[in-house]
């Protein structure tokens with residue numbers, strides 16, 4: 001576990017060394033960028049009802065709570081954008097005051113509804129993702145529902161070797177009231193054993209399904225690493241890294257480690273493709289100098305990734321005979337993951353769960369929903385909403401912090417096993 005991983009990261013175009021080299025060149029830059037005004041504030045509804053099952057309420061630990069921000073302190077341009085949305089509904093050109101925001105065809109994620117009066121602004125620097133104590137049945141039920149979205153009808157019907165998916169792909173049926181989802185830990189472990197075996201059988205499972213699994217598992221790894229890196233020790237009352245937590249959750253599972261590198265590679269590829277878009281994007285922080293500084297910081301960040309070849313080949317996806325239906329299923333399942341976030345029973349976990357699924361959804365949209373020429377602000381100004389941009393970069397920052405924490409845990413592990 002103390003050794004650096006070597007070789008190709010499966011289903012990407014790069015090896016571990018390339019990712020670590022990008023990480024070395026970008027970590028300080030992404031950390032600095034996240035302090036910029038544009039990226040500090042995220043707007044969302046934290047209290048939407050779980051659409052899939054009756055929730056037993058939110059975790060009441062102090063560490064689960066989110067501090068919200070007074071909206072009047074924020075640039076008036078952001079508030080005006082929301083008011084503008086009142087006149088132009090996102091689902092069409094007619095005024096639809098009572099219609100809940102749905103999706104653009106290209107969206108991989110549930111978008112926050114600008115008309116929703118329950119949305120709040122959160123200062124992300126004041127609400128870091130870390131150990132909250134949220135665990136047990138509620139958390140496993142959510143993870144199980146998320147991984148169940150990895151069961152694709154179109155693929156699994158063709159591949160008879162996926163009995164678990166056939167048996168457990170009932171999340172959607174449950175949503176329409178057909179069957180209660182089993183929620184115990186044993187069911188989750190059985191499902192995961194089946195899914196985790198798939199990426200190692202590339203001849204049996206299509207690339208799209210493997211990519212989907214790796215992305216979710218990479219996100220899960222990143223969340224676990226943050227929990228272990230900022231862990232609360234109940235005995236000492238101190239916060240700090242917990243090596244045993246890391247060893248148990250990640251260190252003894254090389255595929256989970258690989259999947260976080262995979263997710264990093266996919267997200268950085270999406271960000272790199274947006275270089276032209278951000279050269280024109282109006283950040284509207286209320287201060288022109290701050291807008292230019294933010295633009296320059298993003299330019300500097302993307303420039304640092306140019307030394308390496310593209311990390312992920314999005315063109316290799318959705319090429320088979322059933323590409324169109326597979327694409328729609330992939331997108332719809334990911335949308336469901338963003339809806340499942342309303343079932344997370346801990347405010348802080350829900351906040352970061354929503355940000356990171358929105359960030360991954362934005363990356364998928366950039367990679368798969370548009371041709372290159374539509375990735376420019378001048379030709380496609382509504383490509384990404386402000387919240388998607390904030391989420392995309394914050395997600396990249398979370399992954400970068402996780403890679404940084406992995407180095408720290410390697411050092412701690414070496415110290416532990418070193419002879420006295």
Ligand code: FAD
Nearest residue numbers: 130131132133134135139142143217220221227256349353
């Ligand atoms: P879990 O992490 O709950 O995992 C359940 C099972 O999934 C494991 O037994 C294993 O079989 C499998 N598994 C674990 N990791 C992977 C992986 N990377 N790839 C594939 N399979 C895997 N808790 C906090 O303290 N702070 C947070 O900010 C936080 N955010 C959360 C966000 C979401 C969206 C969710 C659903 C939960 C969050 N939690 C958070 C709870 C946390 O993720 C764990 O569920 C909790 O700590 C219990 O951990 P566990 O050891 O039981 O395993």
